Amino acid sequence: MSDLRQPHEAEIIERVQETPNIYTLRLRFTDPAVHQAYRFAPGQFNMLYLYGVGEVPISIVSDPEDEHIVDHTIRAVGRVTDAMARLQVGERLGVRGPYGRGWPVEQASGRDVVIVTGGLGCAPVVSVIHYVLKRREQFGKLTIMQGVKHADDLIWREQYEAWSQLPNTQVLIAADEGGTMWPWHVGHVPALFDKAGLDKANSTVMMCGPEGMMIAAGKTLLEQGMPAEDIYLSMERNMQCGAGKCGHCQMGGQFVCKDGPVFSWPEIVARLGVKGV
Amino acid sequence: MSQHVFLSHRDSQRLFDALDRAGYQAQAPQPKDGALVFSPIRQASDLPWGQHDTQRPGHYRLSQDDSPRAFAWANGPQALKPQLFAPSEPLWQVARDADGKLRFQACAPKPQKRALIGVRPCDLAALAIHDAHFLGGERDGHYAARREGLLLVAVNCSHPAQTCFCVSTGDGPAAKEDSGYDLLLDELDDGFVIRAGSGAGEQLLAGLALEAATPGQLASAKGQQHQATQGQLRHLPDNMASALPNQMTHPQWDKVAERCLACGNCTAVCPTCFCHSEREQPALDGASSEHLREWDSCFSSGHSYLHGHLVRESGAQRYRQWLMHKLAWWPEQFGRIGCVGCGRCISWCPVGIDISAEAHLLCQGGEA
Numbered sequence: 001m002s003d004l005r006q007p008h009e010a011e012i013i014e015r016v017q018e019t020p021n022i023y024t025l026r027l028r029f030t031d032p033a034v035h036q037a038y039r040f041a042p043g044q045f046n047m048l049y050l051y052g053v054g055e056v057p058i059s060i061v062s063d064p065e066d067e068h069i070v071d072h073t074i075r076a077v078g079r080v081t082d083a084m085a086r087l088q089v090g091e092r093l094g095v096r097g098p099y100g101r102g103w104p105v106e107q108a109s110g111r112d113v114v115i116v117t118g119g120l121g122c123a124p125v126v127s128v129i130h131y132v133l134k135r136r137e138q139f140g141k142l143t144i145m146q147g148v149k150h151a152d153d154l155i156w157r158e159q160y161e162a163w164s165q166l167p168n169t170q171v172l173i174a175a176d177e178g179g180t181m182w183p184w185h186v187g188h189v190p191a192l193f194d195k196a197g198l199d200k201a202n203s204t205v206m207m208c209g210p211e212g213m214m215i216a217a218g219k220t221l222l223e224q225g226m227p228a229e230d231i232y233l234s235m236e237r238n239m240q241c242g243a244g245k246c247g248h249c250q251m252g253g254q255f256v257c258k259d260g261p262v263f264s265w266p267e268i269v270a271r272l273g274v275k276g277v
Numbered sequence: 278m279s280q281h282v283f284l285s286h287r288d289s290q291r292l293f294d295a296l297d298r299a300g301y302q303a304q305a306p307q308p309k310d311g312a313l314v315f316s317p318i319r320q321a322s323d324l325p326w327g328q329h330d331t332q333r334p335g336h337y338r339l340s341q342d343d344s345p346r347a348f349a350w351a352n353g354p355q356a357l358k359p360q361l362f363a364p365s366e367p368l369w370q371v372a373r374d375a376d377g378k379l380r381f382q383a384c385a386p387k388p389q390k391r392a393l394i395g396v397r398p399c400d401l402a403a404l405a406i407h408d409a410h411f412l413g414g415e416r417d418g419h420y421a422a423r424r425e426g427l428l429l430v431a432v433n434c435s436h437p438a439q440t441c442f443c444v445s446t447g448d449g450p451a452a453k454e455d456s457g458y459d460l461l462l463d464e465l466d467d468g469f470v471i472r473a474g475s476g477a478g479e480q481l482l483a484g485l486a487l488e489a490a491t492p493g494q495l496a497s498a499k500g501q502q503h504q505a506t507q508g509q510l511r512h513l514p515d516n517m518a519s520a521l522p523n524q525m526t527h528p529q530w531d532k533v534a535e536r537c538l539a540c541g542n543c544t545a546v547c548p549t550c551f552c553h554s555e556r557e558q559p560a561l562d563g564a565s566s567e568h569l570r571e572w573d574s575c576f577s578s579g580h581s582y583l584h585g586h587l588v589r590e591s592g593a594q595r596y597r598q599w600l601m602h603k604l605a606w607w608p609e610q611f612g613r614i615g616c617v618g619c620g621r622c623i624s625w626c627p628v629g630i631d632i633s634a635e636a637h638l639l640c641q642g643g644e645a
Contacts, residue, residue, distance in 0.1 A: 005418070006369045009379045030378075051373055052559035052566045077584040092379045094371065238582050240555045243415040247552030247573070248580060250602065253609025258414065274525060276594030 005243070007049045007094030008034045013069055015089050018155045023085055024061070024073045027095060040064055042127040043102025043206075043234060043262045047242050048072060048084065049094030056080045057239040057257070059124040060098065063134055070095070073123040099242035100261050103128045104232055108204035112140040114196070116217050118147040118189055118209030122156065124234045124261070125208050133166065140203075143170045143196050147189035147213060151179035172196060189213060190220035200226045206262075208234040215273045218265055231265040233272075251277055282487035283494055285468035286345060289321040292430075295484050301392035301428055304360075306353050308339055313353030315360065315393065324394075325350065332438035332620065335629030348395060348464045351438035354625055356400040356548030360393065361423045362407060367567040368419065368555070384567075385418045388425040396431040399441075401456040402448035402617040403548030404429075408457075409611050410551050428477055431458035432469075435501045437509050440620030442633055445512035448617040450505035463498035470498045511620070511633045513604070514640040521605045524639045525597070533635055534593035536628050541574030543622035543630075544599065549607075549615045554579065575599050604636055 014026035025048075029035035040046075045059040056078070062071035076085045087093065105128065113132050115125050132139050144163060148154050154173065164171035172192040173184035185192060205221060207214045214233050221231060237249035237256040244258035252271045254260065260268075271277045284292060296303050297319065306313035307325055318324070324347035331338045332351065339350075363386075372380045411420035434443070434450035443449030452461050459478035462469040470490045473479040490498075514520065544550040554573040559566040573580055575598045581588035589595050607615030616632070623631045 005415075006381055006383055007371075009381065049371075049568075051371065051379060052557060052563070054557045055555065055568075075584075092377055094379060094381060236583060237588065238580070240553075241570075245411065245415070245417060245551070246554065246570070247575070248554070250598075250606075252601075253606035255610075276589045276591070276597065277525075 005096065005241070007047070007055075007096040009092055010070075010095045012087055012089050012091050012093070015087070018073065021076045021085075022073065022155055023076070024071055025084075025087070025093075026062075026069045026071050027093070028069055029095065030092070038070070038098075040070075040098035041102035042105060042131045043124060044098035044100050045124075045239075045242075045261065046070070046072065046095050046097030047099070047239075048074075048080075049096070050080055050084045050087070051093065053083050054080045055094075055240070056084070057099070057242065059127070059234075059261075061123050061126040061130075063127060063130040065134070073126070097242060099239075100257055101259065103131075103206050103234075103262055104204060104264075105131060108206075109138050110140070112199050112203040113142050114198060114203050114205045115142070115144045116189060116205060116207040116209075116214075117145070118213035118217075119149065119153070122146060122208070125206055126156075128206060129163070133163075133169075136168070141168050141170065141199070142166075143172070143198065145172045145174075145189055145192045145196065147174045147176075147192075147209070149175070150177045151175045151182045170196065188216065190217050193217075193220055193224060198224075198226070200224065203230060205231045206234075207232065211235075211273060218269075218272075222265075228265040228269070232262055233265065233268060234261045235263060235268065236261065281470050281472050281490040281495060282482060282485070283468055283490040284471055284485065284487055286347075287468075289324070289347075289469070291485055292481075293319060293321050295481050296392045296428070298484075299390075299481060301390045303392045303394055305394040311339055312337060313339065313350060314355055315353075315395075318394070324348075329436070330438060332440045332624040333629075334440065334623050334631050335626055337624045345466050346435075346464055348432045348462075349436050351434060351436055351441055352397055352399070352619055352621065354546045354621060356619065356621075357393065357396065357404050358407070358548050358550075360391075361404075361420055361427075362411065362551065362553075362572075363419070363423075365569060365571040366419060367558075368570050370565060370567045372565040373563075383418075386422045388422050390426045390428070392428040392430060394430040394432075396429050396458065397434055397619070398431065398449035398452040398456065399434075399443045399446075399617040399619040400548060401429065401431055401452055401458060402443075402446070403619070405457060406549045406611060406613070406615065406617075407551065428460075429458045430460045430462065431456075432462045432464060433498070433502060433505075435464060435505050437505050438620060438624070439510055440623040440631075441509055441618060442511035442513065442620060443618035444506050444509045445633075446614065446616055446618035450509075451502045463501070465494060465497050465501075470494050511618075511623075511631070513614075513616070513618075513633055514637050516640055517604060517636060518608070520640040521601070521636065525601075527639050529635065529638045530593040530597045533596050533630060534591065536630055537576075537592050537596050538627060539576040539592050539595055540627060541576040542625045542627060543632075544574040544576060545572065546621040546625045547603075548617060548619060548621070549603070550574070552580065575602070600632060600635060600639075603632070 244255035249256035
């Protein structure tokens with residue numbers, strides 16, 4: 001049985017409108033046995049299926065040990081995600097997964113965790129932030145750095161403010177354009193590294209967002225002495241099967257859906273920023 | 278080591294009868310719409326006796342003469358790919374009831390006993406690649422069901438086309454011992470030297486009770502294998518493994534893109550291309566929907582679509598993806614290049630782009 005290829009029915013338990021075009025669907029598999037057996041790691045994704053329309057790969061934002069619900073935060077940008085935005089609580093969709101290699105939470109154990117995100121790149125790292133916060137004693141300092149184009153693009157603003165109040169947790173946010181009442185930095189993400197005071201010998205960096213931002217941030221970190229193998233990135237490509245079969249997500253010899261989406265800097269650096277790869 | 282036996286052309290119906298008795302539905306290449314394509318067959322007389330192919334870049338023509346042979350040609354546009362990896366098929370279907378509840382159902386094909394006659398060594402090499410892709414990692418149930426019950430009657434290539442370069446990729450013109458055939462034939466003017474490569478093949482041969490091949494017949498078979506090796510005009514660059522990965526910004530990509538129509542013919546005829554897209558086909562009454570997968574091509578615009586933009590916008594980027602994936606990146610994925618030297622992409626390209634010639638131009642700069 002090619003079980004992973006066939007979706008299971010899930011019900012929308014809660015729907016949150018995060019911004020005018022970003023929404024979160026909180027899902028539960030309707031078959032209790034499926035729900036019971038479902039496991040994922042932070043950084044993995046599911047294929048969500050909208051009846052009669054099609055599938056999209058969406059990262060999972062909830063905590064892996066939240067047994068009640070699986071959350072997906074989605075931006076309406078295309079045919080499927082636009083139509084999916086109209087679903088209401090109680091409606092059904094299909095879910096198959098989880099797919100891919102997630103964040104290196106084992107490798108990061110006992111070390112400082114540095115999260116670097118840009119634009120809407122936050123969703124794939126939210127689950128790892130939750131993961132660290134729930135297991136606070138297993139990790140050192142948690143630094144969350146987020147860059148946005150404009151102050152208005154920042155979603156989960158209250159969430160960031162709440163995280164910034166937690167012990168041993170630092171939140172640094174930069175907007176290219178600040179706007180009035182913008183309490184954080186104006187400028188690009190790499191400028192935040194000086195403020196962060198990172199322990200470069202003892203940190204694991206997890207980055208997610210536009211490729212250009214990750215390249216700039218990675219290069220700055222390397223210049224500042226961060227070992228390349230401690231920098232991880234979550235990549236994005238067209239994904240249709242999730243199992244490395246359909247070929248759309250290839251970046252050179254890597255299948256982003258199964259070899260990634262999380263890669264270490266040395267694994268992917270040769271293909272980063274190469275136009276058309 | 279299985280023994281070599283001889284089946285005369287006159288008696289070749291006995292092989293078909295044996296396959297029939299063993300419950301196999303047989304297929305063999307037969308002329309159709311001007312090309313040799315796998316079609317159902319019951320009679321040895323329906324083999325492509327006297328058929329020849331003439332291939333060169335952008336050109337494929339069949340002709341017939343009074344040659345006593347059935348396999349005096351190189352290949353047709355298909356390898357085994359369409360037999361196992363269907364051009365279009367439903368992966369699963371889903372029904373929605375009045376309450377909006379969804380019921381998902383598998384639709385995997387049922388395994389069937391099928392015998393494919395006239396499989397080329399390059400086709401076997403491509404099959405091994407697809408086996409690794411579709412059966413390795415997460416097993417593809419649809420491919421696996423079609424693969425099960427497949428009997429492969431391979432025929433060593435004695436008439437390579439001008440477009441062939443399987444010697445250069447190490448995949449032909451003679452099949453390797455462990456290349457997965459059940460029976461392997463060398464065709465001579467009066468019949469076939471046959472050996473078995475599997476238990477199923479042994480059993481079939483035992484049922485035919487044939488005479489051992491004579492030393493003369495074996496020598497003739499060897500001789501024509503040697504000739505087919507010598508006869509190949511094309512080859513891949515010797516320095517490809519070291520030189521090609523560094524050619525991402527070579528000016529040749531733009532030059533070839535001026536000729537390339539991005540039609541995807543090369544990817545359709547390529548026996549190793551595996552890209553496919555998934556698509557929804559809802560029923561008109563809205564009560565159910567089929568989730569299909571269909572062959573896709575890295576030359577299509579949708580192939581690299583990523584939330585609102587294309588990763589590969591230009592023809593040059595798409596041709597680079599195709600060639601680099603086959604010849605430079607495939608080894609990372611499968612431990613060998615993704616080209617078996619069958620030459621189909623050269624013959625079936627409407628403008629005659631030649632992958633081997635392009636590889637030479639790209640690698641001429643050496644290790645950039």
